[in-house]
Amino acid sequence: MSAVSSTPKKNLMLFSGRAHPELAEEVAKELDVTITPQSAYDFANGEIFVRFEESVRGCDAFVLQSHTQPINQWLMEQLIMIDALKRASAKRITAVVPFYGYARQDKKHRGREPISARLVADLLKTAGADRIMTIDLHTDQIQGFFDGPVDHLLANKVLAEHLRDAYSGEDLAVVAPDSGRVRVAEKWADTMGGVPLAFIHKSRDKTRPNEVVANRVVGDVEGRCCILVDDMIDTGGTIAKATEALLADGASDVVIAATHGVLSGPAVERLSSCGAREVIVTNTLPIPDEKRFPGLTVLSIAPLIARAVREVFEDGSVTNLFDGNA
Numbered sequence: 001m002s003a004v005s006s007t008p009k010k011n012l013m014l015f016s017g018r019a020h021p022e023l024a025e026e027v028a029k030e031l032d033v034t035i036t037p038q039s040a041y042d043f044a045n046g047e048i049f050v051r052f053e054e055s056v057r058g059c060d061a062f063v064l065q066s067h068t069q070p071i072n073q074w075l076m077e078q079l080i081m082i083d084a085l086k087r088a089s090a091k092r093i094t095a096v097v098p099f100y101g102y103a104r105q106d107k108k109h110r111g112r113e114p115i116s117a118r119l120v121a122d123l124l125k126t127a128g129a130d131r132i133m134t135i136d137l138h139t140d141q142i143q144g145f146f147d148g149p150v151d152h153l154l155a156n157k158v159l160a161e162h163l164r165d166a167y168s169g170e171d172l173a174v175v176a177p178d179s180g181r182v183r184v185a186e187k188w189a190d191t192m193g194g195v196p197l198a199f200i201h202k203s204r205d206k207t208r209p210n211e212v213v214a215n216r217v218v219g220d221v222e223g224r225c226c227i228l229v230d231d232m233i234d235t236g237g238t239i240a241k242a243t244e245a246l247l248a249d250g251a252s253d254v255v256i257a258a259t260h261g262v263l264s265g266p267a268v269e270r271l272s273s274c275g276a277r278e279v280i281v282t283n284t285l286p287i288p289d290e291k292r293f294p295g296l297t298v299l300s301i302a303p304l305i306a307r308a309v310r311e312v313f314e315d316g317s318v319t320n321l322f323d324g325n326a
Contacts, residue, residue: 009058010060010313011058011059011060012031012033012059012060012062012309012313013033013036013054013056013059013060013061013062013090014027014028014031014033014034014035014036014062014064014309015035015036015038015052015061015062015063015064015081015085016028016035016063016064016065017040017063017064017065017074017077017078017081018040018074018077019065019066019067019068019074019077019286020064020065020066020068020098020283020285020286022283022286023064023066023098023283023284023286023301023302023305024064026283026300026302027064027302027305027306027309029302030302030303030305030306030307031306031309031310036052036053036054036056037052037053037054038050038051038052038053038081039051039053040077046073048073048076048077048080049080050077050080050081050084051084052084052085052088055088056085056088056089056090057088057089057090058089058090058091059090059091060090060091060092060094060312060313061085061090061091061092061093061094062094062096062133062309062312062313063078063081063082063085063093063094063095063096063129064096064098064305065077065078065081065095065096065097066097066098066099066284066285066286067097067099067100067101067102068099068285068286069264071101071102074101075101075120075123078095078097078124078127079123079124079127080127082095082124082127082128082129083127083128085128086127086128092130092131093128093129093130093131094129094130094131094132094133094309094312095124095129095131095132095133096133096134096305096309097132097133097134098134098135098284098285098301098305099134099135099232099260099262099284099285100117100120100132100134100137100138100142101120102116102117102119102120103117103137103138103139103142104117104138105117106118106138106139106141106142106145107141117138117142117145118142118145120145121142121145121146121147122145124146125146125147125148129148130148130149131148131149131150131151131312132146132148132149132150132151133150133151133153133305133308133309133312134150134151134152134153135152135153135154135155135259135260135282135284135301135304135305136152136153136154136155136156136231136232136259136260136284137152137231138231138232140152151308151312151318153304153305153308153318153321153322154322154325155259155282155284155301155304156187156188156191156229157191157304157322158282158299158301158304159229159257159259159280159282159299160188160191160192162280162297162299163192163227163255163257163280164192166278167225167227167255170224170225170253171223171224171225171252172192172195172196172224172225172226172227173195173196173197173198173219173220173221173224173225173226173227173251174188174189174192174195174196174197174198174226174227174229175197175198175199175200175217175219175221175226175227175228175229175242175246176197176198176199176200176229176230177199177200177202177228177229177230177238177239177242178199178200178201178202178238179199179201181199181229181230181231182197182199184229184231185197185199185229187325188227188229192227195227196219196220196224197219198217198218198219198220198221198226199217199218199219200216200217200218200241200242200245200246201216201217201218202238202241202242216245216249217245217246217249221246221249221250221251222249222250222251223250223251223252224251224252225251225252225253225254225255225277226246226251226253226254226255227255227257228242228243228246228254228255228256228257228276229257229258230256230257230258231258231259231260232258232259232260232261232262233256233258233260233261233262233263233267233271233279233281234262234263234264234267235264235265235266235267235270236263236266236267236268236270236271236274237270239256239258239270239271239274239276240270240271240273240274243256243274243275243276244274244275247275253277254275254276254277255276255277255278255279255280256271256276256278256279256280257280257281258279258280258281259281259282259284259301260281260282260284260285261281261282261284261285261287261291261298262285263287263291267291268290268291268293271293271295271296272293272294272295276295277295278295278296278297279295279296279297280297280299281296281297281298281299282298282299282300282301283298283299283300283301283302284301304321307321308321
């Protein structure tokens with residue numbers, strides 16, 4: 001006999017960084033697997049060490065790490081985990097990044113600026129990631145920065161299901177917080193059953209990040225409960241000013257729905273005092289008790305991630321999870 005043959009055996013293994021272990025545990029429960037045990041700690045000078053406690057040879061590895069604060073530490077930890085898996089002969093490595101760090105730096109506004117979203121993609125590829133799975137990128141074009149498959153999951157169905165249950169009897173309108181999010185808001189309007197669409201015309205000083213001036217509402221919102229949608233809430237300035245503009249323009253209520261609750265700096269104060277009836281986010285990022293406030297609803301994104309992981313592992317279709325629209 002000149003050759004040896006065997007039947008390939010697929011083995012799904014889930015790995016979690018230390019940034020958001022609660023989400024990883026939820027995903028593991030949905031998949032009915034356990035998170036692969038590992039040793040992870042920081043040296044006195046800040047260097048990160050990771051070692052997996054089980055063999056990973058030939059496995060289909062999914063490395064879950066959300067790029068929360070301190071973002072550079074958790075990004076580096078994920079890169080180190082991927083490198084360790086590559087050197088331990090994992091067959092395929094998927095970087096599961098619920099919140100993709102540096103996504104807002106996806107293009108140059110002025111000369112001598114970086115395109116940091118591309119740099120993150122290059123780092124993941126160089127570390128050894130074969131594909132990326134992420135949720136609601138700041139712009140779709142970031143998918144093209146990675147030389148390999150990118151599973152871009154959409155959270156609008158998770159958020160829309162809650163909104164339909166809570167506000168089914170209301171006269172609704174979907175509102176984009178700026179003109180750049182109109183296409184996203186159009187998808188939202190379709191998901192909500194073809195409700196009217198509006199947007200906030202705003203100006204922003206590119207030399208002063210996290211500061212915005214809301215100008216005027218474009219569209220009919222008078223007497224309507226407005227669903228104000230965005231991909232993330234960072235300091236809350238954009239969303240808070242948009243809420244105030246909608247209420248001033250005659251909206252009966254404003255409900256804020258965003259995928260990523262970054263909630264930096266004054267966000268909690270702004271959101272809790274801007275007049276919004278409810279603020280809805282998912283748990284792509286950890287939201288500690290000190291960032292929670294009355295009116296904040298946090299929905300779990302774990303079932304969506306788990307379904308996508310299973311489709312990738314079984315060579316199925318991630319696009320079918322979104323009725324072919326992802």
